[in-house]
Amino acid sequence: MKTEAAEIDPVTLEVVRSALVAYADEMAAALCATAYNMMIFEVRDYCVGIVGTDIGIVAQNTGGLPIFLADLGAAIQGGVAEYGLGGFDEGDVVVSNDPVVCGQHLNNVVVFTPFVYDGVVRAFPAVRAHWVDIGGSSRGFGSMAAREIYEEGLQICGIKVYKKGEPNDEALRLIRDNIRFPDSSFGDLRGQIAACRLGERRLRELYDRWGPDTVAACIAASWDHDERLARAAISRLPDGDYEAESFLDHDYVDRDRKVPVPVKVTIAGETMTIDLSGLPPQVKGPINSGVSGGIAAARVAFKCVTLPHAPVTEGGFRPLSVVLPPGTFLSAQKPAALGGWSLSLPTVIDTILRALAPALPERITAGHKGDMSGYALYGHDAERGRPFINMNIFGGGWGAKPHGDGESAVVSVCQGNVRNAPVEVQEAYYPVFIEHHELRTDSGGPGRERGGLGVELAVRGKQDLFFNSQFQRTRMPPWGLAGGHEAAPNEAFVVEQDGGKRNVVQVSDHRVSPSELVVMRTGGGGGFGAPHERAADRVAEDVRRGYVSVEAAKAAYGVVVDPETFAVDDEATRTLRGMHDAANAGEATDAD
Amino acid sequence: MRLAVDIGGTFTDLTAVDETGSVFHAKRLTTNDDHSRGVAQCADEAGVDLANAERFLHGSTIAINTVIQRDGAATALITTSGFRDVYEIGRSNRPDAYNLLFERPVPLVPREWRFEVDERLDAKGCILKPLDEAAVRGVAARLADSDIEAVAIVLLHAYANPAHEIRVGEILAEACPGVHVSMSHAILREFREYERTSTTVLNAYVAPVVDRYLGQIEAMLSRSEFDRAFLVMQSNGGAMSVVQARDRPVATMESGPVAGVIGAGRLGQLIGHPNVIAFDMGGTTAKTSLVIDGDAPVVTGYHIGGPVTGHPMMLPVVDIVEIGAGGGSIAWIDPAGALKVGPQSAGASPGPVCYGLGGSEPTVTDANLVLGRLRPDGFLGGRMTLDGDAAESAIREKIADPLGLSVEAAARGILTVVDTRMSLAVREVSVAKGHDARDFALVASGGAGPLHAVSVARELSIPKVIVPSFPGTFSAHGMLLADLRHDYVQTMVSPLRDVDPATLNDGYRALERDGVETLATEGLGDDDAVLTRSMDLRYQGQEYTLPVPVPAGALDTPAVERIARTFHDVHRARYAQSAPGESIELVNLRLRAVGKIAGTMATGTAGRELRAREIRERTVVFGEDGPIACPLIERSSLGLGDLVEGPALIEEPVSTTVLHPGTVARVADCDALVIEVDTA
Incomplete structure (x- = not known):
């Protein structure tokens, strides 16, 4: 879009751009308030935006899910390819979870409508929301056993479920007949449509007020504005090539083989290139995503280091190039399974940030829990006489900051405003009993700045039920930076009646009896700086609070703390730390 | 005589109305060492005798500032075993999603003061494990031996059965006399353990502080031989007795701002505009709320200290949107060259550049001065002189030159940007909730409200602006118009059609008993209590609920069916969709108990003689046409029915009303200015 920004005064620009973001937020609030599934109303797994006819993001709701960053356009692009811009009428409603263009698991269903003004399509209000079920072999989210998209549910590729305001009953019936909780999903569909209609109404008011030319010019100018801001932010970073590598546990098929994640970031003047071309080819298991997944990961990392507080528009991403040839596991081709499409993204983003740590030594945190999943418990509720599915996500540790401890019990870098499900809500609705939900002592990576703590949650069924989990990063713990230590990784196990344990970090349809307790522990965040540089009184304070055990204070930090009074034994600490320093000096000499 | 005092962070305001309808006002600096001193000074300044007062109403920002400044009581928390960290884990969300260095709310109770006790209930309140x-x-025993001043008790599912919490409370009261105890079920009978914990902890954390300062005021009142009702404003827009307030101070968090909303609603009703949007603009923030038929909308819950690092508080609160835009808001240019205003504020110190107190960043007040909308020698009734040259050079240097604009255009730009931000806030409470702003009048209060109200109204096509008399102390005036009010809730999750009406009737009767008993302790007879029932309903499978009115009296099956039909209608009206074929779920019974005690709004004109009209001429910039000459009129010279055509300025000691060209102001009842805004 060629800009006519020069003709727009800064005041009108501010009025129009504020209004567009307010509209997206208003659409999101309406969706959330009417939603039928916990993934929307509690977990906030949705994204609302206004997309231009050139498929760029005009405005996106604030506080949404980061991995939905400016990728709503893909679904609309598919619709435009199908119908052509001239193929939309006022009153149309298009539904899409097209795996080729959206590149995400099929549960993420996009609804969009054309905004027609003076007979011309001007923009598309769009809402993506996680439906609780989309058919296929698994409930809640994709089966870890899937090998092809066809096993994962119904594919809806740009279908008009309303034409000129009239429902397309046959298409709607086809969808209804192929999903497990149709009342819930059709309730959400209603909310998605109402939100899009609201977006159309607001856009009409805006166009009435300012006219199409001024609105278009404001959008163009706001993109240029965000582009300038992003370029200015990048230009402050030192030029160079920055690389890092990490790995995922496995691809859910070949469980002995790790999946490497090599990334390279190049900063040159005002531009940044994130090169993901080293990623391995698409894998057999369901942790693939379409190219939009890889781009989303790059965009999240890019936004974190450029404009973390600015509203999302297409313009802010113009100085970013992503190198991602087709056929890697983040640019997978049909019929790759996508059910766990997002599972790798926290690790990919974390790795890009790690690569950038030398360029932004004051702003990059150590590795975080690196995992976005939670659990799904499902079955037939004997007491209430209906099928149920109880989904929840977890907080874990955030990496330590260069000048401060990491935050505890927060969702991954991909999840933003996503939240956990209250214990009282889960117990009120589902036949489950939660024994505890607490911070996990010693899970934070030791460092001069300590990593945040993960959590432990233990749940028991009141009846037989099934358990799904998708933990990642159980083999590569969250890393430390600048001499900080790594944190405890994610783990999950079932405590059997006889006290035995079985590992359940990645299971689908796993049967659990009421005599068994499912224990899930999320990882901590890595430490920053050498643990021996942490002031002894800060270590003692952590021991007093139970964040760090007396044993770990001694072993990892070299601080001897009295378990009753929490006083530091200065002399013992000096001796212990002295021995450590001497050993380090020795190593350093050896290395020379 | 009825008296109201609003204690804010900077000023303590007093409004009193006597039997003849005469109104008395005072504004003094807040005295933080002993708040009762500022109150006594106000009474002196206004010339009122507290011994003659029949009622003393009070609101303040003390509780909320205690939380924001984290200087509340040393507080402990007692929870069910396995759940002491719920308070620290929270909901695990990161609203500041892309900020790697984000910070979470810091618990008001550190982990070493959170204790677990063995006990367990299920969601229905059945005891699974005894206490x-x-x-x-x-x-x-440990607490008794510590310096802990307050304890919060939050046990899982206590909303369904408070027995264990009550027992823990009894044991504590015995072992630790003098320590404040807050029990979650007594604060909030609703599920969601984190939010209930946070609300209960907030109550405990501020209780000793609120208890102390209310005690000081009580002592001062008693020294002044005042022996009548002492009432405190609540965030829900009603008042309660000081005894209740000392027990449930968390309910008073927004007690200052809500009074302005009550006042706006009542004033609107009195002068024939029952639907109004309250708009209050002070030095650092603007607050707005929408009132229909005089009723301020109440929502359940918000975050004290902001949504990112704040603490959730789930009690009903008047739905106020607050943004960082005030007279002191600083104008700046972002790195890409866009003009921004706020949220940073120069506050009262150093203040705007024109105050000459060391401020160097141009503010909204500076822009108003440069455009001639404020008079350099008329500020605060002439007690303060403003430096126009300093304001102009700051705007030139920081805004106009960098943007290549004239000083005048830059100043206009600053006002347009700040007016737009405030319009969006007004929009959020009105248009964004499905109300057509054209059906409302904007009631402008606060020192800066009348300066900006017409612009904000125009932006949203609001046809009328109402400026009350004494807009600077309007919140205190609003308190005089509040009733006693208590809100009760009982969670009762069930499909609506499966609920036995007898269970509903029992539930409401229990809530009504609580309401009537509480009002009785505040000196109200049964007949003066107005009890209003509602239900929180949703479609089966939804989470968020909508409140639906429930008729009084015994409910039977047809009555429940009527409630269901109302729900479908309410859902459609609010969200433009409904599903009459689907099953409806009941979540909460709610009861509002109101004790009608409100006074009427003072006319403000009783016993007042109009000042002689003296019209001076000012040169003011309104739009792109540059400066134009317009009259400056003292508000005290205007009487009922007087008309003033814009362009004009109407000045009073703490505020100036800007009448843009095309507007007409008329002095209506209650001495209010009603401005017809030409919105074409």
Whole structure:
């Protein structure tokens, strides 16, 4: 879009751009308030935006899910390819979870409508929301056993479920007949449509007020504005090539083989290139995503280091190039399974940030829990006489900051405003009993700045039920930076009646009896700086609070703390730390 | 005489109305060492005798500032075993999603002061594990031996059965006399353990502080031989007795701002505009709320200290949107060259550049001065002189030159940007909720409200602006118009059609008993209590609920069916969709108990003689046409029915009303200015 920004005064620009973001937020609030599934109303797994006819993001709701960053356009692009811009009428409603263009698991269903003004399509209000079920072999989210998209549910590729305001009953019936909780999903569909209609109404008011030319010019100018801001932010970073590598546990098929994640970031003047071309080819298991997944990961990392507080528009991403040839596991081709499409993204983003740590030594945190999943418990509720599915996500540790401890019990870098499900809500609705939900002592990576703590949650069924989990990063713990230590990784196990344990970090349809307790522990965040540089009184304070055990204070930090009074034994600490320093000096000499 | 005092962070305001309808006002600096001193000074300044007052109403920002400044009581928390960290884990969300260095709310109770006791209920309130009283005694002994001043007790599912919380409370009261105890079920009978914990902890955390300062005011009142009702404003827009307030101070968090909303609603009703949007603009923030038929909308819950690092508080609160835009808001240019205003504020110190107190960043007040909308020698009734040259050079240097604009255009730009931000806030409470702003009048209060109200109204096509008399102390005036009010809730999750009407009737009767008893302790007879029932309903499978009105009296099956039909209508009206074929779920019974005690709004004109009209001429910039000459009129010279055509300025000691060209102001009842805004 060629800009006519020069003709727009800064005041009108501010009025129009504020209004567009307010509209997206208003659409999101309406969706959330009417939603039928916990993934929307509690977990906030949705994204609302206004997309231009050139498929760029005009405005996106604030506080949404980061991995939905400016990728709503893909679904609309598919619709435009199908119908052509001239193929939309006022009153149309298009539904899409097209795996080729959206590149995400099929549960993420996009609804969009054309905004027609003076007979011309001007923009598309769009809402993506996680439906609780989309058919296929698994409930809640994709089966870890899937090998092809066809096993994962119904594919809806740009279908008009309303034409000129009239429902397309046959298409709607086809969808209804192929999903497990149709009342819930059709309730959400209603909310998605109402939100899009609201977006159309607001856009009409805006166009009435300012006219199409001024609105278009404001959008163009706001993109240029965000582009300038992003370029200015990048230009402050030192030029160079920055690389890092990490790995995922496995691809859910070949469980002995790790999946490497090599990334390279190049900063040159005002531009940044994130090169993901080293990623391995698409894998057999369901942790693939379409190219939009890889781009989303790059965009999240890019936004974190450029404009973390600015509203999302297409313009802010113009100085970013992503190198991602087709056929890697983040640019997978049909019929790759996508059910766990997002599972790798926290690790990919974390790795890009790690690569950038030398360029932004004051702003990059150590590795975080690196995992976005939670659990799904499902079955037939004997007491209430209906099928149920109880989904929840977890907080874990955030990496330590260069000048401060990491935050505890927060969702991954991909999840933003996503939240956990209250214990009282889960117990009120589902036949489950939660024994505890607490911070996990010693899970934070030791460092001069300590990593945040993960959590432990233990749940028991009141009846037989099934358990799904998708933990990642159980083999590569969250890393430390600048001499900080790594944190405890994610783990999950079932405590059997006889006290035995079985590992359940990645299971689908796993049967659990009421005599068994499912224990899930999320990882901590890595430490920053050498643990021996942490002031002894800060270590003692952590021991007093139970964040760090007396044993770990001694072993990892070299601080001897009295378990009753929490006083530091200065002399013992000096001796212990002295021995450590001497050993380090020795190593350093050896290395020379 | 009825008296109201609003204690804010900077000023303490007093409004009093006597039997003849005469109004008395005072504004003094807040005295933080002993708040009762500022109150006494106000009474002196206004010339009122507290001994003659029949009612003393009070609101303040003291509780909320205690939380924001984290200087509340040393507080402990007692929870069910396995759940002491719920308070720290929270909901695990990161609203500041892309900020790697984000910070979470810091718990008001650190982990070493959070204790667990063995006990367990299920979601229906059945006891799965009895309370380990020995363990409770152990905790109590530790607390008795510490400097802890307040304890919050939050046990899982206590909203369904408070027995264990009550028992823990009894043991604590015995072992730790003098320590404040807050029990979650007594604060909020709703599920969601984190939010209930946070609300209860907030109550405990501020209780000793609020208790102290209310005690000081009580002592001062008693020294002044005042022996009548002392009432405190609540965030829900009603008042309660000072005894209740000392017990449930968390309910008073927004007690200052809500009074302005009550006042706006009542004023609107009195002068024939029952639907109004309250708009209050002070030095650092603007607040707005929408009132229909005089009723301020109440929502359940918000975050004290902001949504990112704030603490959730789930009690009903008047739905106020607050943004960082005030007279002191600083104008700046972002790195890409866009003009921004706020949220940073120069505050009262150093203040705007024109105050000459060391401020160097141009503010909204500076822009108003440069455009001639404020008079350099008329500020605060002439008690302060403003430096126009300093304001102009700051705008030139920081805004106009960098943007290549004239000083005048830059100043206009600053006002347009700040007016737009405030319009969006007004929009959020009105248009964004499905109300057509054209059906409302904007009631402008606060020192800066009348300066900006017409612009904000125009932006949203609001046809009328109302400026009350004494807009600077309007919140205190609003308190005089509040009723006693208590809100009760009981969670009762069930499909609506499966609920036995008898269960509903029992539930409401229990809530009504609580309401009537509480009002009785405040001196109200049964007949003066107005009880209003509602239900929180949703479609089966939804989470968020909508409140639906419930008729009084015994409910039977047809009555429940009527409630269901109302729900479909309410859902459609609010969200433009409904599903009459689907099953409806009941979540909460709610009851509002109101004791009608409100006074009427003072006319403000009783016993007042109009000042002689003296019209001076000013040169003011309104739009792109540059400066134009317009009259400056003293508000005290205007009487009922007088008309003033814009362009004009109407000046009074703490505020100036800007009448843009095309507007007409008329002095209406209650001495209010009603401005017809030409919105074409």
